[in-house]
Amino acid sequence: xxxxxATFTTADELYSRIDNFLxxxxxxxxxxxxxxxAPNEPQLLFYRNPVECLEFLSQSPAFDGHQxxxxxxxxxEKECTNRVYGEANMADAWHYYPSKIGPKETVNLAFCGSxxxxxxxxxxxxxxxxxxxxxxxxxxxxxxQPNRRAFLLLCYLxxxxxxxxxxxxxxxxxxxxxxxxxxxxxxCLKIVMEKLKEAGQTAVPMVNFRGECRMNRVFLGGWIADxxxxxxxxxxxxxxxxxxLAETKxxxxxxxxxxxxxxxxxxxxxxxxxxxxxxxSILQKIQEVKTKFPPSNNIWIFLTECQKAQLSGVxxxxxxxxxxTDICKVICHDTLHxxxxxxxxxxxxxxxxxxGEFEIDNRIRRLPKxxxxxxxxxxxxxxxxxxxxxxxxxxxxxLPILTGVQTSEAxxxxxxxxxxxYHAGWKMLGEDDLSRMIDFNKIFHRNKHAFLRTYQHxxxxxxxxxxxxxxxxxxxxxxxxxxxxxxNYSTEITERYHIEIAKKAYxxxxxxxxxxxxxxxxxxxxxxxxxxxxxxxRNGQWNKPSDVDTDTQFDGFLPELPLNEQxxxxxxxxxxxxxxxxxxxxxxxxxxxxxxxxKSSHVTNSTEVSHAISRxxxxxxxxxxxxxxxxxxxxxxxxxxxxxxxxxxGVLNPQALRSELQRYGPLSLDWKGLSIWNRCTxxxxxxxFEEDHPEKRTILARLKTKKDNxxxxxxxxxxxxxxxxxxxxxxxxKLNFSFVHPRGIPFNxxxx
Amino acid sequence: MTFxxxxxxxxxxxKLIFSSHILTTRGKENIRFxxxxxxxxxxxxxxxxxxxxxxxxxxxxxxxxxxxHKDGRPRDGVIELRSIVQPCYLLPRFKTQRATDLDIKGKxxxxxxxxxxxxxxxxxxxxxxxxxxxxxxxxxx
Numbered sequence: 030x031x032x033x034x035a036t037f038t039t040a041d042e043l044y045s046r047i048d049n050f051l052x053x054x055x056x057x058x059x060x061x062x063x064x065x066x067a068p069n070e071p072q073l074l075f076y077r078n079p080v081e082c083l084e085f086l087s088q089s090p091a092f093d094g095h096q097x098x099x100x101x102x103x104x105x106e107k108e109c110t111n112r113v114y115g116e117a118n119m120a121d122a123w124h125y126y127p128s129k130i131g132p133k134e135t136v137n138l139a140f141c142g143s144x145x146x147x148x149x150x151x152x153x154x155x156x157x158x159x160x161x162x163x164x165x166x167x168x169x170x171x172x173x174q175p176n177r178r179a180f181l182l183l184c185y186l187x188x189x190x191x192x193x194x195x196x197x198x199x200x201x202x203x204x205x206x207x208x209x210x211x212x213x214x215x216x217c218l219k220i221v222m223e224k225l226k227e228a229g230q231t232a233v234p235m236v237n238f239r240g241e242c243r244m245n246r247v248f249l250g251g252w253i254a255d256x257x258x259x260x261x262x263x264x265x266x267x268x269x270x271x272x273x274l275a276e277t278k279x280x281x282x283x284x285x286x287x288x289x290x291x292x293x294x295x296x297x298x299x300x301x302x303x304x305x306x307x308x309x310s311i312l313q314k315i316q317e318v319k320t321k322f323p324p325s326n327n328i329w330i331f332l333t334e335c336q337k338a339q340l341s342g343v344x345x346x347x348x349x350x351x352x353x354t355d356i357c358k359v360i361c362h363d364t365l366h367x368x369x370x371x372x373x374x375x376x377x378x379x380x381x382x383x384x385g386e387f388e389i390d391n392r393i394r395r396l397p398k399x400x401x402x403x404x405x406x407x408x409x410x411x412x413x414x415x416x417x418x419x420x421x422x423x424x425x426x427x428l429p430i431l432t433g434v435q436t437s438e439a440x441x442x443x444x445x446x447x448x449x450x451y452h453a454g455w456k457m458l459g460e461d462d463l464s465r466m467i468d469f470n471k472i473f474h475r476n477k478h479a480f481l482r483t484y485q486h487x488x489x490x491x492x493x494x495x496x497x498x499x500x501x502x503x504x505x506x507x508x509x510x511x512x513x514x515x516x517n518y519s520t521e522i523t524e525r526y527h528i529e530i531a532k533k534a535y536x537x538x539x540x541x542x543x544x545x546x547x548x549x550x551x552x553x554x555x556x557x558x559x560x561x562x563x564x565x566x567r568n569g570q571w572n573k574p575s576d577v578d579t580d581t582q583f584d585g586f587l588p589e590l591p592l593n594e595q596x597x598x599x600x601x602x603x604x605x606x607x608x609x610x611x612x613x614x615x616x617x618x619x620x621x622x623x624x625x626x627x628k629s630s631h632v633t634n635s636t637e638v639s640h641a642i643s644r645x646x647x648x649x650x651x652x653x654x655x656x657x658x659x660x661x662x663x664x665x666x667x668x669x670x671x672x673x674x675x676x677x678x679g680v681l682n683p684q685a686l687r688s689e690l691q692r693y694g695p696l697s698l699d700w701k702g703l704s705i706w707n708r709c710t711x712x713x714x715x716x717x718f719e720e721d722h723p724e725k726r727t728i729l730a731r732l733k734t735k736k737d738n739x740x741x742x743x744x745x746x747x748x749x750x751x752x753x754x755x756x757x758x759x760x761x762x763k764l765n766f767s768f769v770h771p772r773g774i775p776f777n778x779x780x781x
Numbered sequence: 782m783t784f785x786x787x788x789x790x791x792x793x794x795x796k797l798i799f800s801s802h803i804l805t806t807r808g809k810e811n812i813r814f815x816x817x818x819x820x821x822x823x824x825x826x827x828x829x830x831x832x833x834x835x836x837x838x839x840x841x842x843x844x845x846x847x848x849x850h851k852d853g854r855p856r857d858g859v860i861e862l863r864s865i866v867q868p869c870y871l872l873p874r875f876k877t878q879r880a881t882d883l884d885i886k887g888k889x890x891x892x893x894x895x896x897x898x899x900x901x902x903x904x905x906x907x908x909x910x911x912x913x914x915x916x917x918x919x920x921x922x
Binding site for chain 2 (some may be wrong): 285328388392393397398404424428429432433434437447584641642649661662665668669673676677699702704706724728742749752
């Protein structure tokens with residue numbers, strides 16, 4: 030590589046070139062927002078036009094070929110009964126909006142994500158509240174890679190503590206700043222969403238990288254946020270459910286949100302009727318409070334009354350005028366907070382309450398180390414900072430450590446919760462998967478009472494299950510039907526963007542009026558990124574993910590095996606709803622997978638397993654005897670002889686084999702020297718409908734090395750007849766040949 | 782010593798990946814092995830675990846496997862490397878109230894504490910862990 034000399038000498042010069050010559054992303058606007066009830070605390074709102082942001086995303090070459098415009102329905106079988114939900118355009122939302130718009134218009138769902146975050150580490154408490162935006166037309170894989178920058182920063186919402194405002198009394202001074210913050214947030218979002226509202230009423234032309242122009246109707250499709258912000262957005266009190274009319278005392282119920290007559294003003298004939306919450310019912314509730322206690326008269330009385338009515342004190346929610354938008358359906362139930370963190374905070378804690386920290390740690394320490402995964406050598410009770418990754422690592426090993434000490438109900442409940450969480454992690458979910466999730470949730474609720482009894486080891490007593498996150502699980506299936514798999518809208522995405530957009534940007538400032546400086550920094554970053562895209566496009570390195578791993582060490586060595594490049598498409602029948610606008614062939618373009626480095630050796634139907642080992646063995650010409658000594662495997666010689674006999678004469682009965690073995694004599698010279706490998710990389714077959722990059726696993730079989738003082742011999746699944754084509758679908762069928770597969774077994778048989 | 786080939790998958794611990802030295806000698810491009818010639822194959826030496834039980838554990842819904850011994854030695858065998866399907870993750874079975882019951886007595890009478898490094902070798906009974914990753918979850922269930 031040739032090093033090029035920089036053509037600038039000072040940072041100033043570099044910045045001025047970036048500022049003056051490089052093309053810019055969507056423009057930034059600034060507006061001063063002052064709440065009438067806090068007149069002496071004006072706030073600055075920095076924002077962009079969401080429609081410009083979507084236009085910008087639509088044109089970007091980085092997403093070319095990864096965009097979908099028309100709604101589709103996928104089914105697992107030809108009869109079209111088991112619908113599959115994955116990408117946003119497979120879900121109901123994308124089928125709902127076309128019925129509301131003109132025949133020559135395309136739906137463009139905006140997905141927003143927001144999360145308040147600290148930017149200071151030790152001193153002060155600088156907080157920022159960024160809101161991100163992306164288009165659901167871009168396939169979910171792309172926004173999930175932060176370096177692709179599919180999420181644009183839409184605005185920094187002002188964060189204010191309202192210290193200078195005069196409150197009527199002490200208790201209100203404690204509770205009302207939060208309410209004012211909610212009002213401020215809605216007031217700001219109303220300004221930001223103004224243009225989005227217009228684009229939802231009249232179509233906006235948007236051009237993609239290929240030059241195709243579509244008339245887009247933009248709707249707010251989803252909002253990725255944690256539970257606290259979900260309620261803030263819905264203008265509800267902290268413990269209300271956004272999916273149904275459940276309030277605090279209903280949250281532990283086994284079934285989703287039965288109508289609770291004491292709160293609801295409606296009278297239903299059937300007590301078991303599920304009453305979903307929607308925009309209308311929230312607005313109505315606000316209106317009731319508003320007419321009785323107008324906020325313009327006395328804001329403090331209005332806020333108090335809102336609190337009583339389980340509202341957040343917002344009288345003019347930003348989504349009120351958004352066309353065809355139901356905020357309760359927009360809010361996404363996320364997996365990071367709602368499932369993973371909830372698992373750690375509640376279920377793990379309940380189990381620890383019963384078993385005791387000491388015993389749990391003892392058990393966890395004794396679990397085998399698995400290469401590539403975290404091992405909790407020090408137990409878990411001393412870990413104070415739990416990240417999402419650690420919680421997931423705990424889920425991997427948590428269930429079996431309960432045996433022997435925990436009651437069977439508690440184990441059943443934990444298992445059911447884990448099943449629920451793992452199902453929610455899939456990228457594609459069928460209708461059958463959703464009904465299983467509902468079943469798992471039922472099992473959990475039926476057994477959860479076991480956690481209440483924590484007689485043996487003391488610990489914190491638990492007397493209720495009024496936990497919002499527990500309740501929200503009832504709503505995952507409907508959420509998935511409406512917006513697609515939770516993979517599309519996990520808060521993990523926004524938390525990853527935080528690092529770039531909040532933390533790094535803040536570091537680049539001098540901590541004074543940091544929002545402005547952060548924006549300048551981000552604009553420059555964005556320009557440089559654009560420039561990078563342009564250069565890559567010019568050099569023709571297009572559409573190659575920058576992070577293709579090129580593992581040069583393992584370069585397919587297995588001889589005489591066919592290179593199987595063509596993969597059959599998975600068994601999915603698609604009903605493509607005809608796209609109203611421009612007919613394009615985007616929906617049938619199959620992404621060509623990056624050329625696998627490895628050769629295939631094992632094909633099971635449409636999926637394949639392949640093994641790769643390095644071209645050079647780690648040890649060569651090792652005498653058989655010394656290997657048997659070093660590895661402590663005295664049975665190797667006999668086992669090898671049996672293998673050789675059986676590969677020449679077929680499978681023999683034990684008696685015939687024994688006499689053959691006696692007659693065999695010493696091994697031929699070919700086998701006196703062996704080549705040894707330490708590891709093998711297996712490319713796993715793609716499972717189900719997930720057809721993205723195949724996963725790889727490295728399995729180790731080695732003695733201790735300089736770096737690692739422990740020998741590693743991993744356990745594996747072996748298929749005794751690798752050449753046998755079996756009628757099952759891929760690896761799932763083949764593997765489960767030996768196991769009873771719960772799929773397809775009626776719910777009642779599954780547990781008791 | 783021998784292993785009857787059944788339907789379905791078996792769990793095994795991989796002890797050695799090897800081949801005849803002929804395969805990796807220089808100039809191997811010139812040698813064409815017949816597909817049935819074992820010298821042209823990459824082999825693996827494994828120690829077998831028992832077949833998984835037909836039914837999973839009642840409440841945990843996990844399948845148990847155990848190490849197989851014969852005359853104090855593990856059951857072993859040589860297989861082709863390509864018959865390995867995917868890693869199998871095992872977790873020890875705790876059968877009593879206390880985890881320390883899992884520890885074993887060494888030959889000299891001292892207790893050997895089970896830890897992350899020696900667990901696979903010293904413990905006999907395991908669960909097949911279906912929660913290790915999504916791949917295991919979807920295949921083993």
